[in-house]
Amino acid sequence: MTTVAGLDYAVNALGYSTALGRLVALSTRTRHEWPLHQAHVVLLDKQGVATDMGAIRAPWYKFDDVSAGAVVGNLFYLRDNEKLHAVNIDPASPQYLAIVSSVRLEPGWLGSSLDDFAVNPVDGRLYGLSSEGHGPGKVVTIDPASGAVTKVAAPEVLPGGSTYGAVVAGPTGTLYALNNGFLNRSRFFHVALGGAYAATEVGSGVPVGFVDGAGCLPAPMPPRSNVPIPPAQPVPPPAPKPQAPPAAVPPPAATPALQPPAPPSSSATPPQPVAPRAPMKRPEPRRAVAAASEPTALTKTRKWAIATIVLVLLGASGAASRARR
Incomplete structure (x- = not known):
């Protein structure tokens, strides 16, 4: 057995990817067995050069006992306890480094x-x-x-x-x-x-x-390349639920056909011709007409009151002239 290189972190679940031309492994711990916050996918070449491709896009999941791994096409299969996960390792896929299936x-x-x-x-x-x-x-x-x-x-x-x-x-x-x-x-x-x-x-x-x-690994190996990690794709909103079709509307009742009006009887009196109206005369301008006064009880009373006042005034003036004499 020959030691090729020392790694900066412990790896497990080795598999070989013909598409990437590298060994694919999972790292959950550092060299000193300190647990990583998330599991990382790592590529290895024949010289032991490791390339960390990034964390698996499943922060909600903790890999507790991953030891078995294999690559089939672009899927990296991992056994964790009694579950088998498939991780997409195709750098051109929008699901890169995501768990695409899990079975028990x-x-x-x-x-x-x-x-x-x-x-x-x-x-x-x-x-x-x-x-x-x-x-x-x-x-x-x-x-x-x-x-x-x-x-x-x-x-x-x-x-x-x-x-x-x-x-x-x-x-x-x-x-x-x-x-x-x-x-x-x-x-x-x-x-x-x-x-x-x-x-x-x-x-x-x-x-x-x-x-x-x-x-x-093949010899010679394909050139090493650093593949950028694409950003996570947004989750599309769920499709709207199909609405129930509207209830069927019964067809309208048939409207009875209108009967045409009966023709006028021949014994009816024929309409008489209407004489043409005479042309209207141009109205003459209005003249101011004095309103005729009508003797009323109120008018007579006023006349008597005026006469009484005149007599009183005459009597007063006569008394004054006698006094001056």
Whole structure:
């Protein structure tokens, strides 16, 4: 074993992306095992140069036990406890670094012990090794769409009771798996996929507690590029609920046809001709006419009062003339 480089943070769930030409990993802790606030997607090349692509766009979710990972197309599959998440790693997609699907692994006891899985290039299915239950290890397939975990074989040579932390699929349909520590030894196996699923132990070493594996990087590798992280896309508002169609309006009642008026009787008196009016004369101007006075009781009383006043005045003037004499 040769150490290529030391990383600034711990990574796990390794997978290989043919589109990016790099190893893809998930980082949830720093080199000193300090937990990160959010899980980050990291790209690695053959020299151990790591490029942090940014945090997974799911601040509401905490990745507690991510150890298994694989890349299928532009999706980075991650097992966290009994759940399988798919993260989009296509830099040109508006959903870049977002969780696009999550399913629960069923049965959970069989899926929760999968510490790594790989894509078989022959049939395109995910394969892993589970150590749960009694007896030897189980070769299982994982359906990313439904989360169904199916046991397809249990070769006697595969030890149970110890997890398989590194699983890689070869180009011809062979699974390469490392058992972390059975009877104080780590053991390396080849498992032929399909047919009898024959398993063969090909090596062993010191027990390991933290290990992962991914497909081989090509040589030469494509040039390294720093892919910008696109901004998060706004969530479109929900579509308005369809309104119920209006109630059917009954057709209007038929209106009876109007009967045409009866023709006038022949015995009716014919209308008489109307004589033309004489032209109107031009009105003459009005003349002021003195209103004739009519003797009334009030008029007579006033006349008597005036006469009495005149007599009194005459009597007074006569008395005054006599006094002067």
